[in-house]
Amino acid sequence: xxxxxxxxxxxxxxxxxxxxxxxxxxxxxxxxxxxxxxxxxxxxxxxxxxxxxxxxxxxxxxxxxxxxxxxxxxxxxxxxxxxxxxxxxxxxxxxxxxxxxxxxxxxxxxxxxxxxxxxxxxxxxxxxxxxxxxxxxxxxxxxxxxxxxxxxxxxxxxxxxxxxxxxxxxxxxxxxxxxxxxxxxxxxxxxxxxxxxxxxxxxxxxxxxxxxxxxxxxxxxxxxxxxxxxxxxxxxxxxxxx
Amino acid sequence: xxxxxxxxxxxxxxxxxxxxxxxxxxxxxxxxxxxxxxxxxxxxxxxxxxxxxxxxxxxxxxxxxxxxxxxxxxxxxxxxxxxxxxxxxxxxxxxxxxxxxxxxxxxxxxxxxxxxxxxxxxxxxxxxxxxxxxxxxxxxxxxxxxxxxxxxxxxxxxxxxxxxxxxxxxxxxxxxxxxxxxxxxxxxxxxxxxxxxxxxxxxxxxxxxxxxxxxxxxxxxxxxxxxxxxxxxxxxxxxxxxxxxxxxxxxxxxxxxxxxxxxxxxxxxxxxxxxxxxxxxxxxxxxxxxxxxxxxxxxxxxxxxxxxxxxxxxxxxxxxxxxxxxxxxxxxxxxxxxxxxxxxxxxxxxxxxxxxxxxxxxxxxxxxxxxxxxxxxxxxxxxxxxxxxxxxxxxxxxxxxxxxxxxxxxxxxxxxxxxxxxxxxxxxxxxxxxxxxxx
Amino acid sequence: xxxxxxxxxxxxxxxxxxxxxxxxxxxxxxxxxxxxxxxxxxxxxxxxxxxxxxxxxxxxxxxxxxxxxxxxxxxxxxxxxxxxxxxxxxxxxxxxxxxxxxxxxxxxxxxxxxxxxxxxxxxxxxxxxxxxxxxxxxxxxxxxxxxxxxxxxxxxxxxxxxxxxxxxxxxxxxxxxxxxxxxxxxxxxxxxxxxxxxxxxxxxxxxxxxxxxxxxxxxxxxxxxxxxxxxxxxxxxxxxxxxxxxxxxxxxxxxxxxxxxxxxxxxxxxxxxxxxxxxxxxxxxxxxxxxxxxx
Numbered sequence: 024x025x026x027x028x029x030x031x032x033x034x035x036x037x038x039x040x041x042x043x044x045x046x047x048x049x050x051x052x053x054x055x056x057x058x059x060x061x062x063x064x065x066x067x068x069x070x071x072x073x074x075x076x077x078x079x080x081x082x083x084x085x086x087x088x089x090x091x092x093x094x095x096x097x098x099x100x101x102x103x104x105x106x107x108x109x110x111x112x113x114x115x116x117x118x119x120x121x122x123x124x125x126x127x128x129x130x131x132x133x134x135x136x137x138x139x140x141x142x143x144x145x146x147x148x149x150x151x152x153x154x155x156x157x158x159x160x161x162x163x164x165x166x167x168x169x170x171x172x173x174x175x176x177x178x179x180x181x182x183x184x185x186x187x188x189x190x191x192x193x194x195x196x197x198x199x200x201x202x203x204x205x206x207x208x209x210x211x212x213x214x215x216x217x218x219x220x221x222x223x224x225x226x227x228x229x230x231x232x233x234x235x236x237x238x239x240x241x242x243x244x245x246x247x248x249x250x251x252x253x254x255x256x257x258x259x260x261x262x263x264x265x
Numbered sequence: 266x267x268x269x270x271x272x273x274x275x276x277x278x279x280x281x282x283x284x285x286x287x288x289x290x291x292x293x294x295x296x297x298x299x300x301x302x303x304x305x306x307x308x309x310x311x312x313x314x315x316x317x318x319x320x321x322x323x324x325x326x327x328x329x330x331x332x333x334x335x336x337x338x339x340x341x342x343x344x345x346x347x348x349x350x351x352x353x354x355x356x357x358x359x360x361x362x363x364x365x366x367x368x369x370x371x372x373x374x375x376x377x378x379x380x381x382x383x384x385x386x387x388x389x390x391x392x393x394x395x396x397x398x399x400x401x402x403x404x405x406x407x408x409x410x411x412x413x414x415x416x417x418x419x420x421x422x423x424x425x426x427x428x429x430x431x432x433x434x435x436x437x438x439x440x441x442x443x444x445x446x447x448x449x450x451x452x453x454x455x456x457x458x459x460x461x462x463x464x465x466x467x468x469x470x471x472x473x474x475x476x477x478x479x480x481x482x483x484x485x486x487x488x489x490x491x492x493x494x495x496x497x498x499x500x501x502x503x504x505x506x507x508x509x510x511x512x513x514x515x516x517x518x519x520x521x522x523x524x525x526x527x528x529x530x531x532x533x534x535x536x537x538x539x540x541x542x543x544x545x546x547x548x549x550x551x552x553x554x555x556x557x558x559x560x561x562x563x564x565x566x567x568x569x570x571x572x573x574x575x576x577x578x579x580x581x582x583x584x585x586x587x588x589x590x591x592x593x594x595x596x597x598x599x600x601x602x603x604x605x606x607x608x609x610x611x612x613x614x615x616x617x618x619x620x621x622x623x624x625x626x627x628x629x630x631x632x633x634x635x636x637x638x639x640x641x642x643x644x645x646x647x648x649x650x651x652x653x654x655x656x657x658x659x660x661x662x663x664x665x666x667x668x669x670x671x672x673x674x675x676x677x678x679x680x681x682x683x684x685x686x687x688x689x690x691x692x693x694x695x696x697x698x699x700x701x702x703x704x
Numbered sequence: 705x706x707x708x709x710x711x712x713x714x715x716x717x718x719x720x721x722x723x724x725x726x727x728x729x730x731x732x733x734x735x736x737x738x739x740x741x742x743x744x745x746x747x748x749x750x751x752x753x754x755x756x757x758x759x760x761x762x763x764x765x766x767x768x769x770x771x772x773x774x775x776x777x778x779x780x781x782x783x784x785x786x787x788x789x790x791x792x793x794x795x796x797x798x799x800x801x802x803x804x805x806x807x808x809x810x811x812x813x814x815x816x817x818x819x820x821x822x823x824x825x826x827x828x829x830x831x832x833x834x835x836x837x838x839x840x841x842x843x844x845x846x847x848x849x850x851x852x853x854x855x856x857x858x859x860x861x862x863x864x865x866x867x868x869x870x871x872x873x874x875x876x877x878x879x880x881x882x883x884x885x886x887x888x889x890x891x892x893x894x895x896x897x898x899x900x901x902x903x904x905x906x907x908x909x910x911x912x913x914x915x916x917x918x919x920x921x922x923x924x925x926x927x928x929x930x931x932x933x934x935x936x937x938x939x940x941x942x943x944x945x946x947x948x949x950x951x952x953x954x955x956x957x958x959x960x961x962x963x964x965x966x967x968x969x970x971x972x973x974x975x976x977x978x979x980x981x982x983x984x985x986x987x988x989x990x991x992x993x994x995x996x997x998x999x
Contacts, residue, residue, distance in 0.1 A: 072884055073883075073884075074880065074883070074884070093883070093888075094883040094884050094886075095883050095885075095886050095887055095888045095889065096888075098884065098885060098886030099886055103884075104884055106881070110878050110880070110881035111878075111881075112873070112874050112877040112878060112881065112882075113877055114873075114877065115870075115873065115874070115877070119870065122870070123870060123871075123874050123882075123885050123887070124885050124886075126867050126870070126871075127871065127885050127886030127887050128885065128886050133867065134865065134866065134867055134870070137867075173885070177885065177886065486973065487973065488973045489973060491926040492973065493720070493911075493914075493915055493926070494716060494720050494914070494915070494957075494958055496712070496713075496716040496839075496958065497709075497712075497713050497716065497958050497961035497962065497973070498961075498973060500709060500712050500713070500838075500839055501709060501965075504705070504709075516824040516918065516920070517824055517917075517918030517920060517923070518918070520824060520826055520917035520918045521915060521917055521918050523917075524826070524915070524916065524917045528833070528840060528842045529839065529840045530835075530840050541824070544823070544824075546823045546824055546825055546826075549825065549826075550824070550825055550826025550827065550828070550916075550917045550918075550919075551826065551828060551917065552828040552830075554828065697830060
């Protein structure tokens with residue numbers, strides 16, 4: 024078992040964003056997390072990456088209790104994430120951005136080695152030709168790809184993707200999904216992909232899916248089965264669908 | 266019933282404490298060791314003083330107080346002040362003014378009205394003296410400035426305010442006299458000084474005096490306080506090729522001026538800088554570069570004023586000799602203490618009061634003030650005589666100190682000097698090779 | 705004649721500017737990374753000045769070598785101050801950090817006065833200079849200028865090429881993103897603060913190379929004000945901007961002397977402050993974020 028969340032709860036004042044959540048992720052798995060707006064998905068990600076500390080419960084990564092570990096200590100263990108709205112280091116070059124991941128992630132690379140790794144991942148992701156461009160000048164899609172490359176350069180064992188595919192056109196979505204699947208196989212990364220709407224994409228990618236609703240796990244299981252479950256459809260549409 | 270008793274006790278307490286609070290919080294005035302002559306009636310005459318025992322002038326205040334106490338002690342051990350068939354012993358009644366204007370003003374008022382003191386020694390610094398002056402004038406008590414050199418104080422028409430130390434306008438004039446005497450052909454004078462009130466007053470007056478003496482002002486520039494680099498001014502100065510330079514203001518810029526004159530290799534025959542060169546730190550910081558640089562001082566240990574010198578000049582001597590003065594000072598302040606010029610200034614003020622009272626043969630303020638108009642004497646501090654109209658000190662000379670052979674020597678006026686002036690100053694190159702003055 | 709004076713002024717302005725620039729870089733760095741305004745800035749310059757003084761007076765160590773000592777002293781002081789005080793204030797309202805850094809400055813000044821006294825001291829490192837037809841350039845000033853440039857250049861290379869340097873730049877851009885990438889933000893803060901203080905203390909040594917006298921425990925005050933002006937001019941938060949702005953300020957302070965003197969009836973040196981501040985205002989009107997300021 025790679026990642027285990029036990030009874031994790033996070034409150035913000037009176038609001039319970041994540042409510043007694045149990046979750047398991049296996050090594051090399053392709054997991055989808057799905058849920059409408061406000062269901063607690065983003066808080067869940069922040070709890071796993073360490074931006075938030077849970078009020079109750081435990082988070083265990085590779086058998087180690089990381090509940091209270093700060094984010095920068097989780098990264099070297101093999102945890103990486105992307106953000107829904109990309110957060111590039113704007114005035115650095117694309118290459119440097121990705122190199123940061125290589126230097127401070129699990130690889131702990133030196134500067135020169137990190138730049139080489141950056142080149143490698145930029146090629147994999149397909150934006151090698153942009154490597155010397157200032158990060159803030161990229162298009163939103165290019166920024167997402169750069170952030171993916173940076174996360175991959177951290178050599179993660181668990182990669183959290185936050186609405187990576189939102190706003191992309193269908194052709195790009197297919198390309199990216201294939202890319203992720205390939206890298207996942209090659210480097211044995213467990214990939215968790217969080218989406219709100221793109222059900223077709225999740226179907227293509229995830230073997231298993233967890234549906235969240237109001238901070239709780241509503242349902243969990245094989246993708247197609249879960250996504251067609253009446254309860255899930257009701258939560259999303261607020262009613263029955265013919 | 267209980268309540269009534271309680272209230273009575275409470276009222277009793279309040280009255281008791283109120284009564285205690287009425288006592289003035291009087292600092293114990295030092296008892297000056299009273300000589301015990303029998304015979305003529307002995308009375309105590311109080312000289313009042315606001316002293317900065319705390320605040321930014323604490324050091325100078327303490328020095329002034331010691332000076333007053335030394336003078337009072339000497340007077341009492343040497344016959345006191347004789348007026349008619351009375352002998353007065355002097356006692357200094359002082360309070361802490363905390364170096365603050367408001368405290369000074371209320372203390373002068375208190376000394377005049379409550380303590381009924383008629384002779385006041387002014388607080389330290391021109392600012393505080395200026396604040397005190399109108400109060401003394403209002404109550405018609407005499408006030409003697411020993412720490413306020415500003416000419417401005419004595420241009421306000423205060424009759425009852427007199428001055429013992431040299432005014433600002435005389436700070437650099439002695440130096441000009443000295444140079445004129447040593448080398449009448451050295452006519453090109455430059456002034457580079459700090460643009461602040463005191464320095465401006467000193468150098469404006471010096472400029473006027475210089476022109477009267479026949480100097481040619483070839484360069485004059487001011488600089489703001491806190492300047493880090495005087496190079497632009499000094500570069501221009503070099504081109505003006507002066508013989509003599511006066512200037513400065515405070516410690517930092519005085520050191521800077523000397524340092525950069527050396528750096529830019531500007532050779533001048535005589536230099537007098539305010540304040541900075543009078544400290545040992547000046548020579549420590551500049552090394553041989555300091556050789557030959559002069560500064561004006563109100564007083565220095567080692568001045569040659571003595572009863573013999575007074576006799577030669579045909580003036581009266583009053584007060585302790587320098588040896589006695591220093592010994593009495595050390596008895597009060599400790600064996601390791603060295604008297605600063607503040608000590609001598611304050612002592613001279615006390616001595617001048619004693620002399621004037623004896624001359625007037627009265628303790629009436631107006632009679633004493635009138636007696637001061639043509640009073641002239643020499644003491645450990647130097648000459649004393651005032652301008653009858655303004656009360657400004659005109660008899661006392663600033664002494665000129667000059668660094669000679671790693672030592673601070675007094676070179677002017679002749680009555681005070683313990684060394685000959687070194688003129689012209691060695692060049693910067695010569696000094697770099699180790700040449701010193703007066704060797 | 706005027707041309708010669710002008711040339712001399714410009715040279716002196718540049719030399720002075722180099723020192724000003726380095727003296728301000730630390731302030732800009734600390735603000736850029738930690739968003740902390742170090743009001744006690746001048747006190748650290750003073751520590752550097754006294755370091756040079758004591759090294760020379762007690763051990764005959766030339767000021768250039770004292771730079772090494774100053775860097776060590778500065779890093780140590782920076783770490784201590786950060787760990788004890790600054791770290792707790794990172795999330796506090798701005799007024800708290802202003803008061804705290806002000807208090808630190810006063811504390812350092814008073815502690816220094818306790819050990820070193822209130823006197824004005826100095827030292828003499830007379831090593832000659834270059835004699836130009838229109839002025840003399842002592843080697844000490846040239847060394848100060850050169851050291852300043854070398855240190856700034858080294859720092860630039862360090863920031864762009866090394867792992868830690870890149871980590872600091874990442875934190876400046878996006879603290880949370882840097883955290884998630886594995887960067888220990890608190891360590892970056894501590895390091896940046898320490899480097900900023902080290903720069904400031906070192907600049908104190910250079911200040912004494914430029915002016916080896918008038919060293920006093922309260923000397924920092926004048927420099928703090930100038931540093932703030934230069935930092936704003938260069939764009940708050942950009943150490944390189946501060947460096948360039950230092951040159952401009954030095955040129956304005958000294959270089960404009962002769963030009964201003966041409967205006968009849970004008971006392972140039974009294975005006976240079978006015979000129980510097982006016983220039984600052986003008987530049988800010990044209991570019992409100994300062995010369996190299998970012999967002």
